[in-house]
Amino acid sequence: MANGWSELGPDALPGIARLVGRAVPDPPTAAELARTLFDDEQPAHVVGDPAVGVVATVVIGTSGHLRLLAVDPDHRGRGHGLALLAAAEAHLAAAGCREVVTGSDPPAYLFPGVDTRAVELCALLERSRYRRDEANFNMLVDLGRLPADPGGWEDVADEREVRAWGDAHWPHWTPELVRAARRSTLVGVRDAQGLAALCAYSVNRDGWVGPVCSRPSLVGRGAGRAPLVGALRRLAEAGHRRAEIAWVGPIVPYARLGARIGPVFFVYRRSLDDRGGAPGPQAGAA
Ligand SMILES: CC(C)(COP(=O)(O)OP(=O)(O)OC[C@H]1O[C@@H](n2cnc3c(N)ncnc32)[C@H](O)[C@@H]1OP(=O)(O)O)[C@@H](O)C(=O)NCCC(=O)NCCS
Structure with a gap:
């Protein structure tokens, strides 16, 4: 392979983890x-040398991530x-990606963008003509200071039920919810119509929480609070001292539990249609 990099498989995991x-x-x-x-379910294409550096990509539609x-x-x-x-x-261009x-x-993501603490990576991307778009963030919850348990939540493990519920209400979250059901890291509440709300945890990253979702007709009515508290309690029972609500949408439900805004991630994009030019500073940069 060009540059002396090799394609890496699961046997390279210990080396990648050390790196x-x-x-x-x-x-x-x-x-x-x-x-x-x-x-x-969503294997990455992993290339490099674990003693030096690695890059891992996945294809989602016409986007290479x-x-x-x-x-x-x-x-x-x-x-x-x-x-x-x-x-x-x-590799991504050859796979037909446009950007x-x-x-x-999702579903098997590691980061909802580039962790802004990795300033060298932000610099590398901006030098390489990547455009900085939205910012995502996680929120941090101190598990030693959880509110009283509202109760009413239970573990949810029936993959078929979860898949049907996700497909009906939040199809883009179905794969993560099903992964959580398989890993026994999914809690939910029920009402007369069946599942009312779900909260997944430790799906890709241990101690990370999400997706949290309620039936669309219940959004804004607090139905997600009990499974959220349930998931946080499960994490506390498993020995975690802090939870990280991942890729947060609305802040209010988490702020109510005392969560603070934590790591921030920039999402960068670059079109692959203009490949061939020398790397340069981000367009419009000062
Ligand atoms: C970002 C990273 C991959 C760069 O690796 P590297 O081998 O040092 O990169 P390169 O030598 O190819 O440098 C490439 C460019 O990146 C930028 N860059 C790298 N380190 C930099 C630094 N400390 N300050 C400013 N710019 C920097 C520069 O623009 C550089 O090119 P230039 O010096 O010709 O302008 C490395 O710092 C790293 O692994 N950081 C952590 C990444 C991370 O957190 N990954 C997880 C999320 S995916």
């Missing part, structure tokens, strides 16, 4: 990497980051 442990803020664990890079890009701190500043990005772009997007790649 990201040294290279990435809040690094994913080996188990989290296994279920996000090498899961049968960068699931992971990391270079070991001892090997930085020698062009490996740019070379890995170029290899990813070439590259950073992170935000």
Whole structure:
């Protein structure tokens, strides 16, 4: 393969875990990497050398997503980051993608964008003509200070029921909800019409919470609060001291529980239609 990079499979996991442990803020664990890079449902194309750097991509429709890009701190500043990005772009272009997007790649995502604490990666992308678009963020909940349990929630494990409910109400979240049901990390509340609201946790990243969703007719009526508190209690029981509500939409339900805004992630995009130009500063940059 060009640049001497190899395609990497699950046997490279220990090396990739060591690399990201040294290279990435809040690094994913080996188990989290296994279920996000090498899961049968949405396997990533992983390329590199775990001793130096790796890049992982997935294709969603006509978008190619960068699931992971990391270079070991001892090997930085020698062009490996740019070379890995170029290899990813070439692979995604050959796969028919029209654009590259950073992170935000459900269901098996690692990051809802580029963690803004990884300023070197933001710089690399902006130098490479990526456009900074929306920002996503997580919210942090201190599990030692949870409110009283409203009760009424239960574990939900019936994959078929969850799939039917997701497909009917929130189809873009169905795969994550089903993954949670399979992992026994899904809680919900029921009413006379069946499932009223669900909250998944530890789907891709342990201690991360979401999706949280209620039947559309119940949105805004507090139906999601009981399963949310239930999921947070399950995490506290499992020994977590802090939970991270991932890729937050409305802030209010989490702020009510005392959550604070935590890590912020930039979503960068670059069209692949203009490939071939030399890397340059972000268009319009000062
Ligand atoms: C971003 C990263 C991959 C860069 O790796 P690298 O091998 O050092 O990158 P390169 O040598 O190819 O540098 C490429 C460009 O990135 C930018 N860059 C890299 N490090 C930088 C720094 N410390 N400050 C400013 N710009 C930087 C520069 O524009 C550089 O090119 P230039 O010097 O010619 O302008 C590496 O710092 C890293 O792994 N960071 C953590 C990434 C992370 O958190 N990943 C998880 C989310 S996907």
